[in-house]
Amino acid sequence: MDAKTCIQKLQYVGVLAFATVDSDGAPQVRNISAIHYEPDAIYFFTARGKDFCRELLADGRVQVLGYTKYKEMIRLSARAVPAPEDEQRRWMDVIFAEQPYLANVYPGDTREIGVIFEIRSGEIEYFNLGVRPILRGSYAFGAGEPRAKGYEITGDCIGCGTCAAHCPQGCIEPGAPYAIRQEHCLHCGNCYEKCPVSAIRRREG
């Protein structure tokens, strides 16, 4: 798995959930399909008068979520910015050509109320619940950097094996110290709660 494959999978999903933060700090989420996909970037259309557009212009942080029929969750965290002025027309034409329904929503020159935003860098998390053990990964694209999440076992481990016995995915390996196979970890925290000597800590992003 890699960032490009994740972006491709988002394209197959087609309709994605876009979450932003409003001026009160409250989450706002909506489905968007007016999207064009490049191998390492996405472009999407919205209208200037919409709260979505205002939130993107004011803050820019966005999370994009897709879920495939194979139980793969793909979450992209990024900042969206308006595409350069001299590219707005080009990407708008591309998106309207790829999504014919848009011509019904914004017929004729009413599409001029639209703004094209671009996401060219960020972090993508991939999480596949359809296999055992589950599979996860974090990938950067553009100038983005993946953040460490979940749990890790420290040198305070006394090797008792309690965490491994209570891991629902069997992804803790014996050793000195024991170790979590991060690509199979649910981030459920059961090992963290069960460790008798508090040798497991959260990974900070």
Ligand code: SF4
């Ligand atoms: S429960 Fe704690 S001390 Fe025991 S093996 Fe796991 S990390 Fe080490």
Ligand code: SF4
């Ligand atoms: S967080 Fe959950 S899945 Fe991950 S190692 Fe701990 S118990 Fe296992």
